[in-house]
Every structure is written in C-alpha cells, then in structure tokens.
Amino acid sequence: MHPRVLSKAGWSTVRQLAAAGITDGWTLAGGTALALQIGHRYSEDLDFFRTGPFDVGSLLARAAHVGEVRVLSRTGDTLHVLLAGLSIGFLKAEAPLLFPGSEYRGLSLADPRDIAAMKVVAIGGRGSRKDFIDLYCLLKGGMNLSEILSLVEQRFTNIDHNAYHLQKSLVWFEDAEAEPMPHMIRDIDWQMVRQEIEAAVKAMSV
Incomplete structure (x- = not known):
C-alpha cells in the first residue's frame, strides 16, 4: 500500500x-x-x-x-x-x-478490477484526465482492455453500456485535455497515456 x-x-x-x-x-x-x-x-x-x-x-x-x-x-x-x-x-x-x-x-x-470497470464507465460518460491516467496505469499494470470491458458487462448487467460507444469514448481526449495534470507520484507523461490507450483500443479492432 x-x-x-x-x-x-x-x-x-x-x-x-x-x-x-x-x-x-x-x-x-x-x-x-x-x-x-x-x-x-x-x-x-x-x-x-x-x-x-x-x-x-x-x-x-x-x-x-x-x-x-x-x-x-x-x-x-x-x-x-x-x-x-x-x-x-x-x-x-x-x-x-x-x-x-x-x-x-x-x-x-475496492479491488482494482472493479475500479477498472468503473473507470471505463466514467470515461464513457465524460472522462476526466485523472480517469484516463488511472486507466493507463491499470493497463500498464497488466490488465487488458478486453478484460476490462468484459468486467463492465459482468458487473453492470442492469445498464446498457454499448461496447462500441465505450471504445470511441476511450480515445476522445478533448475534454480531459482541458484539465490540468493531477499531482503525480510516478513520472507519467500525458502523451504516454494517450498512446497506450489508443494502442489498446486499436488492438481490440484488429
């Protein structure tokens, strides 16, 4: 911890x-x-x-x-x-x-896997810069995007979360980029965050 x-x-x-x-x-x-x-x-x-x-x-x-x-x-x-x-x-x-x-x-x-599902849902609404950074760290920590989207389906069974919409939201950074970077402990650059998430979404469409 x-x-x-x-x-x-x-x-x-x-x-x-x-x-x-x-x-x-x-x-x-x-x-x-x-x-x-x-x-x-x-x-x-x-x-x-x-x-x-x-x-x-x-x-x-x-x-x-x-x-x-x-x-x-x-x-x-x-x-x-x-x-x-x-x-x-x-x-x-x-x-x-x-x-x-x-x-x-x-x-x-909460377990990081539950948090990952919540982060993707949050980004599907209107993702903050913190949400994208958190998702980036989860991906770098070994989770993959298809696994996280599967967790969204498993957990939020009473809510219709369109997988295509979620994937499109994951590469919409404009709103997040209007916000400042949070106070970081790890040395993380915003461009790294974008590239990692874009690559994860692209890998799902291959």
Missing part, C-alpha cells in the same frame, strides 16, 4: 471518520482507492460507495461532528461534501462489486 497518496491531514480526517463509524459499510472506490494500492498519484478526494440505501441527512449530521462540513451537492442517494480540505462523496453504487476488497487503515478498498 502507498499511504503518502493522502496527506497527513487527509489521514487524520480518515481516522476521525472511521472512529465515528461513518465509513462502516462503505467501500472506497475510484482514483484514491486505486492510488493507495498502486501508488501512481496523490489525491485529496474520497469516493465511498454502497449498494444499499442510506439516510443522507443522518450521514451529513454525523460528518458534522468530525469537523466543519460544506455541502457541495446532495440528492436522495448521493452526498458530496468538503471536510477538512478533503472532497468526500457518498454514493449509491450502480451495481454490487465483483471482487472482495481489502482493508487498509480503517478503509475498505
């Missing part, structure tokens, strides 16, 4: 959330969960998921006991807040996880 992905202040907030029982029943997924496991970039945002319903109001009240909370967005099944400099999201998962996660410092981390 790679604890330096989060700042000392970030870990302090995580400890307080765990001590208050706020993270119980939640799985950390997304870029930070991946970064903690592979150590490719720094992060100051936490995205927690669960499949069952939850009381947004109760969750917000409990978080307020940890520190000053600023609500960024709130719906019936999502809550995004800013707490002690951390952007924290609590979201209802679209589908159950396929693989068991791992426990680390009071957090339940």
